[in-house]
Amino acid sequence: MIAQLLAIGLLIALLPLSYAWVSGDSDKYRKLVWITTFLVFDLILFGSFTRLTDSGLGCPDWPGCYGTSNPIHAGADIAAAEAAMPHGPVTEMKAWIEMLHRYFAMAVGALILTLTLLAWTRRRTLGHSPWAATGLLALVCVQGAFGAWTVTLKLMPLMVTLHLLLGMALLAALAWLAAERTAAPGRNDLAALRRLQSALLLGFGLLVAQIALGGWVSTNYAVLACQGFPQCNGSWLPEMNFADGLSLWRELGHTAGGELLDRQSLVAIHWLHRAFAVVVLAYLAWLALKLGRLPSLRKFSRALWALLVLQFSTGLSNIVLGWPLIAALAHNGGAALLVLTLVWLLYRSRREQGSWPMAA
Secondary structure: OHHHHHHHHHHHHHHHHHHHHHOOOOOHHHHHHHHHHHHHHHHHHHHHHHHHOOOOOOOOOOOOEOOEOOOOOOHHHHHHHHHHOOOOOOOHHHHHHHHHHHHHHHHHHHHHHHHHHHHHHOHHHHOOOOHHHHHHHHHHHHHHHHHHHHHHOOOOHHHHHHHHHHHHHHHHHHHHHHHOOOOOOOHHHHHHHHHOHHHHHHHHHHHHHHHHHHHHHHHOOOOOOOOOOOOEOOEOOOOOOHHHHOOOOOOOOEOOOOOEOOHHHHHHHHHHHHHHHHHHHHHHHHHHHHHOOOHHHHHHHHHHHHHHHHHHHHHHHHHHOOOOHHHHHHHHHHHHHHHHHHHHHHHHHHOOOOOOOOOO
16 A cells, blocks of 8 residues: 555656646756746645535545545445445545645655655756755655644644645745745845845744644634634623643543534634734735835735735635635635745845855
């Protein structure tokens, strides 16, 4: 089974690898880094789709599906599980969604392994340390381990949230590596951008915290715990249970003591994410205004404004429209795009004037 799974992942990885090698770009390594970054972004969205369609336990074992490499071979077990629990976590469709997510994750792992091998074998011609790609390989291995624990620990909220955050960390690391091999912005704005470095770091930290809170809302199914906007259930400060809601080591839907999680706990989870969103939106809007004053970075300012509007509108849609799938996916995608934007700006702010690597 393991060999079959690896073969499937490698076959999927061969498509982007072939595209990178036959493209007209003279820097094949840079091309592969960008392709891998794009695919990790797609994988984050597909992971969100897997979670939002309740497909995380579509195959309740790991790495295969009922000890096989695909849902076709596991058909009898899937049918039996679905017959026993018609509205349970296992159906043929959910099994395929879960396994496709795993196949794509293995393909991304194969691409990062390829990047690492290239970084070491061509380290003299590439012009940068191969340890960056090696760190990516270590990170994707850790991400894979958390993916396994997500399944084996039956969607424990802490494991699912950490799996999301590690996915975002992998995206950020790939974006940084991609930025190393891309042309510089206008040099006239470098000094002003460097003065914003601390502000960018703080903005990135606030964004990561908000993504963690959003993951906690989603994994605890607390999106609809607060009805109405801007108030929550008709109150600015509704009754909340932060002790149980923010308890980390517990099973899905239960307190640390094993009792069922009450509604006040879910309200506390949702309200905290909503309240902190005001802080993050205001701060990133201020950053967008600052960037808008730098001519060569106005496109980043416009991108930030567009993403902030997207996050606000999709977050609001999740509440008032009853958590539609497309809005939830767009909300996750917007968060990932914000990560990419801030990482790119942070990379630029840290470069010394006159030392930017130019694209080949």
